[in-house]
Amino acid sequence: MLKSAILDCQTFVFSKLLPNWAQHGLDDSLGFSYESLNQDWTINPVGRIRLLTQCRQLYTFSHACLIDDQLDLQNNFQPKLKPLFNFILDRYYQEERWIFSLNDDLSVQNTDSDAYALAFVLLSFSFYYQASKDERAIEYIAKTHHFLFEKMTSSTGGFFETFPIHKEQTRRQNPHMHLLEGYIAAFEATQKNEYKSMITMLLSLVEKHFLDKKNKTLREFFTYDWQWHPELGHQVEPGHHFEWVWLIYKANQIIPNAKYTDLAQQLWLTATRHGIDNNGGIFNQIDGNTLLATDKEKRIWPITEYLKAITVMPIGLEEKALRLTQACEFMLQNYFLATGGWNEYLDQENTPKKSPLSGTTSYHIFLGITEVLTWFKLNNSHHELD
Numbered sequence: 001m002l003k004s005a006i007l008d009c010q011t012f013v014f015s016k017l018l019p020n021w022a023q024h025g026l027d028d029s030l031g032f033s034y035e036s037l038n039q040d041w042t043i044n045p046v047g048r049i050r051l052l053t054q055c056r057q058l059y060t061f062s063h064a065c066l067i068d069d070q071l072d073l074q075n076n077f078q079p080k081l082k083p084l085f086n087f088i089l090d091r092y093y094q095e096e097r098w099i100f101s102l103n104d105d106l107s108v109q110n111t112d113s114d115a116y117a118l119a120f121v122l123l124s125f126s127f128y129y130q131a132s133k134d135e136r137a138i139e140y141i142a143k144t145h146h147f148l149f150e151k152m153t154s155s156t157g158g159f160f161e162t163f164p165i166h167k168e169q170t171r172r173q174n175p176h177m178h179l180l181e182g183y184i185a186a187f188e189a190t191q192k193n194e195y196k197s198m199i200t201m202l203l204s205l206v207e208k209h210f211l212d213k214k215n216k217t218l219r220e221f222f223t224y225d226w227q228w229h230p231e232l233g234h235q236v237e238p239g240h241h242f243e244w245v246w247l248i249y250k251a252n253q254i255i256p257n258a259k260y261t262d263l264a265q266q267l268w269l270t271a272t273r274h275g276i277d278n279n280g281g282i283f284n285q286i287d288g289n290t291l292l293a294t295d296k297e298k299r300i301w302p303i304t305e306y307l308k309a310i311t312v313m314p315i316g317l318e319e320k321a322l323r324l325t326q327a328c329e330f331m332l333q334n335y336f337l338a339t340g341g342w343n344e345y346l347d348q349e350n351t352p353k354k355s356p357l358s359g360t361t362s363y364h365i366f367l368g369i370t371e372v373l374t375w376f377k378l379n380n381s382h383h384e385l386d
Contacts, residue, residue: 001325001329002321002324002325002328002376003376003380005324005325005328005329005332006324006328006372006373006376008328008332009328009331009332009336009369009372009373010369010373012332012336012340012369013365013366013369013370014064014075016338016339016340017340017341017342017362017365017366018060018061018064018075018077018362018366019075019340020041020339020340020341021033021037021057021362022061022077022080023041024037024041024042025037025041025057025357025359026057026080026084030083030087030106031080031082031083031084031086031087032049032054032083032084032087032088032091033053033054033057033084033359034049034359035048035049035050035053035358035359036356036357036358036359037356037357037359038356038357039337039339039341039356039357040339041339041341041357044356044357045104046104047103047104048101048102048103048104048109048110049101049102049103049104049106050100050101050117050360051088051092051098051099051100051101051114051117051120051121052114052116052117052120052360053359053360054084054087054088054092055088055117055120055121055123055124055125056120056124056359056360056362056363057084057359057362057363058081058084058085058088058124058125058127058128059120059123059124059127059128059363060362060363060366060367061077061080061081061084062081062124062127062128062130062131062132063127063131063366063367063370064077064366065077065078065081065131066127066130066131067370067374078131078132081128081131081132082132082134085125085128085132085134085136085137088121089136089140091106093140094108094111096143096147097113097147097151097163098113098114098117098118098121098144098147099111099112099113100112100113100114100117100162112162112163112164113147113151113152113162113163114161114162114175115148115152115159115160115161115162115175115176115179116161116174116175116178118144118147118148118152118179118182119175119178119179119181119182120178120182121140121141121144121182122141122144122145122179122182122183122185122186123178123181123182123185125137125138125140125141125144125186126141126182126185126186126188126189126190127185127189129141129189130189138189138190141186141189141190145186145194145195145198147163148179151163152165154171154224156224156225156226157205157208157209157226158171158176158202158205158209158226159175159176159179161175167224168224169224170221170222170223170229170232171221171222171223171224171226172220172221172222173205173206173209173210173218173219173220173222173240174220174240176202176205176210177240177243177244177247179198179202180199180202180203180247180251181247181250183195183198183199183202184199184247184250184251184254187199187254188254196254196255199251199254199255200255203248203251203255203257203260206218206244206248206260206263207259207260207263208226209222209226211263211266211267212288215270215288215289215291216266216267216269216270217236217241217270217286217288217291218236218237218240218241218244218267218270219233219235219236219288220232220233220235220236220237220240221233221235233288234287234288234289235285235287235288235294236285236286236287236288237284237285237286237302238270238271238274238275238276238282238283238285238286238302239275239282239284239299239301239302239303239305239306240305241267241268241270241271241275241309242267242268242271242282242302242305242306242308242309243305243308243309244264244267245264245265245267245268245271245308245309245312245313246305246308246309246311246312246371248260248261248263248264249261249264249312249313250312264313265313265314268309268313270291271306271309273291274286274291274292274293275293275302276306277293277296277298277348279349279350280326280330280334280350281298281302281303281330281334281346281350282298282302282303282305282306283295283296283297283298283302284296284297284298284299284302296347296348297345297346297347297348297353298345298346298347298348298350299344299345299346300331300335300342300343300344300345300361300364300365301361301364303327303330303331303335303368304331304364304365304367304368304369305364305368306323306327307324307327307328307368307369307371307372308367308368308371310323310324310327310372311324311371311372311374311375317379324372324376328372334346334350334352341357342357342361342365343355344356344357344358344361
């Protein structure tokens with residue numbers, strides 16, 4: 001059952017989703033990714049084209065190129081990489097910093113530098129460099145790091161959301177989580193100690209500010225000085241618990257620290273006990289004070305983070321295989337479509353809600369399934385996993 005579910009997921013991602021996005025989602029002449037597509041793979045203009053979307057697509061296709069031979073996938077996404085990378089540099093890097101978005105006609109729209117988007121510059125350029133050996137990627141990783149460090153660092157810890165700085169802005173854990181992901185990738189690509197030190201700093205924020213030690217929940221929204229936000233501070237997302245679990249174990253391979261893996265296990269317990277619906281799927285949101293579900297609908301990305309967390313958690317092989325089987329089968333039955341598209345949203349009863357295909361979602365799907373495939377390939381050589 002496990003092997004069959006995993007192979008079906010592999011077929012969906014590498015034979016349907018990615019080839020379709022490469023054909024329909026990337027502009028033939030300029031190489032950039034569209035922000036959104038309709039379910040029939042036609043362009044769905046939404047009024048903006050974000051740096052974030054370009055970077056998530058560059059990461060996804062770069063990583064796919066790196067594992068193509070390993071998984072014997074025989075895709076050829078390599079020609080898509082350089083045009084997309086060049087477009088990102090040419091259109092989004094202006095006056096020595098990254099801008100947030102373009103209009104649909106590719107004119108400049110929003111010139112803010114966004115910490116969340118910069119995290120994906122680090123991630124995508126790290127994987128693009130490994131796939132292409134284009135030294136410009138290393139140069140711009142360094143530029144991005146220095147900009148974050150010099151222009152967006154807060155005296156109260158972590159980074160501001162956007163530059164120019166507005167101190168009244170709501171602060172979030174989410175950009176810091178993805179910055180950890182980006183710096184892990186940057187260190188793995190370059191082995192530079194300055195990126196390793198950023199991993200240490202970002203991990204410390206979980207313990208200092210993000211974790212509610214009483215309820216073992218990861219808080220999302222904060223004031224300038226890291227107090228819980230008065231209106232939003234109770235909101236908790238199980239998907240982010242799972243995402244942090246995976247990232248903490250990834251970071252532990254670089255900087256071993258049992259304090260943080262213990263913390264990851266606390267996040268795992270909270271999310272598995274209170275964030276998984278009895279009829280399958282992961283709730284969008286729970287209340288951090290009561291631990292009751294407050295948004296029982298289910299976007300696709302939280303279950304992909306659940307998959308990633310399962311692969312790293314130190315639980316028994318039988319439990320791990322069962323959880324992976326159930327999650328993969330749930331995605332095949334409820335999210336993945338025969339066309340290579342997907343359902344972005346399910347309601348509480350697992351009924352799909354009509355929605356287009358977001359250019360940022362395939363990153364989640366690809367990485368979740370890729371982590372499962374990598375785990376299965378490694379473990380199936382030692383155990384007979386069916």
